[in-house]
Amino acid sequence: MKNQEIPKMVSHDGTYETVPLRSDRIAIAVVQTPVRGVDGDNPEPGIRDNLNYLLETIDKAQNVGGRCDLLCFHEFPLHGFAPWDLKQYLRVSRHPDGPEFQEIGKKAKQYNCYIALGCQMLDDDWPGHTMNTQVLVGPSGKIIARHWKQRNMRGMWPGVEQFTTTIYDVYDRYVEMYGQDAVIPVVQTPLGNIAMSSVQREPELFRAMAIKGAEVILRTATGGFSPLDVAATALYNGVYVAVANQAISPGSPFFEDSNAGGSAIYGPDGEAMAIAKSPNETLVTARIPIGAFRARHHQPTLHPALYMDVLNGYVPRYSPNLFADYQPEDLQDAARYLRDKSNWK
Secondary structure, rough: OOOOOOOOOOOOOOOOOOOOOOOOOEEEEEEEEOOOOOOOOOOOHHHHHHHHHHHHHHHHHHHHHHOOEEEEEEOOOOEEEEEEEOOHHHHOOOOOOOHHHHHHHHHHHHHOOOOEEEEEEEOOOOOOOOOOEEEEEEEOEEEEEEEEEOOOOOOOOOOEEOOOOOOOHHHHHHHHHHOOOHOOEEEOOOOOEEEEEEOOOHHHHHHHHHHHHOOOEEEOOOOOOOOOHHHHHHHHHEEEEEEEEEOOOOOOOOOOOOOOOOOEOOOOOOOOOEEOOOOEEEEEEEEEEEHHHHHHHOOOOOOOOHHHHHHHHHOOOOOOOOOOOOOOOOHHHHHHHHHHOOOOO
């Protein structure tokens, strides 16, 4: 990612930058599959099994559901999820140049499609860190976008806190390395302008994506999400939103059916175009008239003068950069470290 050129996409006339579309209509599929956690001490066999399963599922999606321009998978199809410590996370995390993405790239090239998925990623510029990342592989077989998760939830579970590195955790250094525009990236593709994130329940983040020209927002989840939150993202911003959640997942550290299912594709009116009817493994597809949509679409309508003073005066519960000088070793260490860091009483 270092020194990557990320185009500016905030204009002052309601428009946004684009590249030509490959077609006036595109087919999107959300592939709802289980989360299968690997052994944090010996992850390679499990990751190989998960990769084989993912590649087979790509074949199924393209040959059973009809050819799709874009396949969307959930947050962790390669390694699953488990309560790993940092050393285990670093073993589990994948490198963008690794064999897994080369194999996924071959499938994207074979089917002339784009493939989106989440993954804990390593980055040579960030030794000792693991980043929850949304990855977009193009039909060239190459990764064309890696969007870091912007922030983690805090206070979700008693006695533990997430400690994988997000942009917010190392904000100043991230901006210094990649520029302010890379905090909320939008990638211009022949399918439309795409933004990706696994963040939940922060409408301002998705509003910013739409202001920067996102036409299709790809969201992922593990352990559930709020359908209302996703539908509202589409409605309030007038864009298409796809959400990929996990299917029923035997061996999950939670109950195997906890918050499974509900993967969906929402239209700009906030209505579901397609939604999973089962919490089991399944395929959700929709055709989007992206050409006609683009012809009439503009940035969302806002009136910042009414509320920017309020936003500028707001103090978040936790300040940015808290992992810039210290990286917690596990979930419990993260909770201990953050215990006295809150700005709120």
